Amino acid sequence: MPDSRYAEVYADWQRDPEGYWARAAEGIDWDRRWDRVFDPALGPYGRWFVGGMMNTCANALDRHVTAGRGAQAALIWDSAMTGRVETFTYAALRDRTAKVAGALRALGVGKGDRVVIYMPLVPEAAIAMLACARIGAVHSVVFGGFAAAELVKRIEDAQPVLIICASCGLEPGRVVEYKPIVDAAIGLSAHKPGACLVLQRPQAVAAMVAGRDHDFAEAEAAAEPADPVSMAATDPLYILYTSGTTGKPKGVVRDCGGHAVALQASMNLIYGVHAGDVYWSASDVGWVVGHSYIVYAPLLAGCTSVMYEGKPVGTPDAGAFWRVCAQHGVRALFAAPTALRAIKQQDPDGKLLAMHDLSKLDTLFLAGERCDPPTAIWAAEVMKIPVVDHWWQTETGWAITAGFRGLGLFPVKPGSGGRASPGYDVQALDDDGKLVARGTTGNLVVRLPMPPGAAPTLWRDDDAYRAAYLADYPGWYRTGDAGVIDEDGDVSIMGRTDDIINVAGHRLSTGAMEEVLAAHPAVAECAVVGAADDLKGQVPLGLVVLKAGVDIDEAVVVRELVALVRERIGPVAAFRDARVVKRLPKTRSGKILRASIRRIADGQPANAPATIDDPAVLDEIGAVLQPKG
């Protein structure tokens, strides 16, 4: 490992956290300097850069144009789905964003209003987000793989004045019509947004509702450009709903100032890139990785961000990622382990990779789910570059632990998510809140306060934030992940301690799926667990007990349950496997032993607690799950 400056920088932060962040804040243009770097009296644990005023969109676009980077590419849209590539310079992206911001304003959107965005990976999705930021509207992007019912939950909670959508998304082999999903969601929602701005894609032109729907291109063309609005550092920039342990998603809030400071700083610190470098995060704007590392961070840092509409395999083959990296001169690639596993399955020897010039690519970053060491080792061998795993969550907005390309601390040990980022004091606690010894698995926590960029609260619900993250271990933020910190301080993430699973890097709630299964008229009770999967890391597996006296063929009920989850949550849930069982394993107090079910599904010993009501149930479950292996 090259000589590392990590220890020095981490110690610098530990010595004087406020001084550290005040220096990082010099990387952002402020309309008004903050009064206090951190005020512990505000919100659930405090707020950053209180009194400071700035605009995130101006920092992401205008200031680079002013600084002479107007002709540099800001965004390269590479659509394997349509065979098109479009490049937007900083000047062009600023101009389009200003016009769309003007269009939003003309439709009555003002500072503090919410705007839901339901779009595939098209440049207009980034433009829509930045346009909201420009006029101080709070965007809430919903991933396109979610069904209408999930969209309804988000519309009812965020109460948007307007929805921006595209007519369709493009999945391999099918056109997914988004607009009918939006129409259905508005129909079902108790809250009715006043207007929709619809981007018509030629693959499926949407029917418009007169008086409510407006054509994106026409509205943009007719609009007066809008200037950036000065925002308080503590104003919300966006809400991103993420899966919690129940069917109600959590509205994670991101503020303006701290977010811009942390993200801008992370680009060099973690990813080792600078203004002018090409950076590609192969994610979707519907997830936090897409918010932070397709849109905001690369632009705040003056990089060129690649937005890729396609898959790692099948569009057209397992060489797609390497083609994109070579064609656009990508320097740092950020992808989900699932994508690498998919490529490895189809091109284990890297033959397709060898056909491309990857000389500019210097690091692969992985996150979103646990990366199995064989995949990390394979990637390093075929790509011949360092592979850096890093661990983060929607709530934190940037990496809690990482390898630090900009500080010379890379790669990280295979299986480890790296070391704590400056800003995070990460520890492992036992269930009683005591620190565990190094090398012992514990509940991973972060000492409060959380750093800039991390969510200050949940949307209009400080109490829910406290209950979800702060109540279990006073003085600490509960990450919900279990893990081990070794003698070097390297953190390995073992998995969630709650009912959240990670399917192909997508965060999903088993509780939400259980709510759907329980709604089937034949189902008496059910459990959904995340079973290990070679490609997607985890896939949901449902076990259902039928109501007494119900006479229905198992294959029929399973088909109906699979269809129901797809209809209510969406295809992204990838719920394809359910089994009928006579009873579920429970403790004597009636708690379902989901962890034991998961272990049985993975072919491991059930490790049921002593409080199990009837151990014989475990054998029954084992027999039912056996045929799958």
Ligand code: COA
């Ligand atoms: N809009 C509508 N539907 C979508 C969608 C979107 N934006 N994204 C996914 N879906 C659908 C897919 O079409 C698929 O539908 P199907 O059941 O009809 O086939 C379903 O949701 C599951 O999709 P996906 O998880 O992509 O699985 P897949 O089998 O189609 O592809 C991989 C497998 C490995 C190629 C894919 O999971 C992948 O690229 N994973 C990486 C994910 C990633 O980068 N995550 C980053 C998060 S930080």
Ligand code: AMP
């Ligand atoms: P999300 O909020 O969608 O980003 O999902 C966050 C969760 O994904 C975390 O709580 C972890 O369970 C998991 N996760 C993210 N990154 C990693 C990683 N590098 N290693 C292991 N798990 C990860």
